[in-house]
Amino acid sequence: MPELPEVETTRAGIEPEILNKKIISVTIRNHQLRWPIDNQLPERIQGQSVVSVARRAKYLLIRLTSGTLIIHLGMSGSIRLTKDYKSFKKHDHVDVLFEHGVCLRFNDPRRFGAILYTTVPVLEHSLLNHLGPEPLSEDFNTHYFLPICQKKSQPIKSVLMNARLVVGVGNIYANEALFLSRINPLTPANHIEEGELRNLINIVKKVLHQAILQGGTTLKDFSNPDGKPGYFAQELLVYGRKGKPCTNCETELVEVRLQNRSSIYCPNCQKF
């Protein structure tokens, strides 16, 4: 799944296909996602048209004529567009059918994803209103992030993955960005010097941007809305490479667990 580049790839893939199109019907085969899907969701969005398809953090925001569909892909969710909506596979939980015969289909084996409809200004929704800046925006800069890090003794990787502080940096890209920055994931955030942090911020942006250009990272079950995989997996330097040689110095990559997430790093290149 879905870190920010995968969600952005999905957003860019579906927007041109459904923009200004009217929703004809909604089929829910399984309501039990992270939160149960509202029974009245179909009747609430039916007849509305798509005004835009946006993204905030890892949330897809499908803005309709008078409200917003909020979709999160969780750990294993994906969205595909199909015209062959009569046949469906396991874990195809929700279909949104449009006037031109295109069906937006939500598939999610683990069901950690979510689909909600809201008529409040969407950025004020309780799922979104506490989120930190977008990592690719100007707002994520040293001036913002340095004072935050100086107040935290937590490992830098935990700080980087805290969505209240900055959104969209998931486990894969946190591992990769720290390796490229030569920062040990366990380093207390308040031990990182300004220059190092500036470098880290730039590398986070670069890695995310690069992954978007490659169409995301396909590990198991991610694919773009048109069914094609992403190609970033070929470029992963540490994620999933525990025990393998560092691409820089050949030292064996090691794992530590942080917040129960695997963190792979080179003990030689990423010194404390």
Next chain:
DNA sequence: CGAGCAACCTGCATGC
């Protein structure tokens, strides 16, 4: 308050 961690769920790889 912040920090740590259990919980949500299925599928897959591994080992006995």
Next chain:
DNA sequence: TGCATGCAGGTTGCTC
């Protein structure tokens, strides 16, 4: 082959 175990891209909400 079968079964048990552990691990996986995220995030909320609990406890301490």
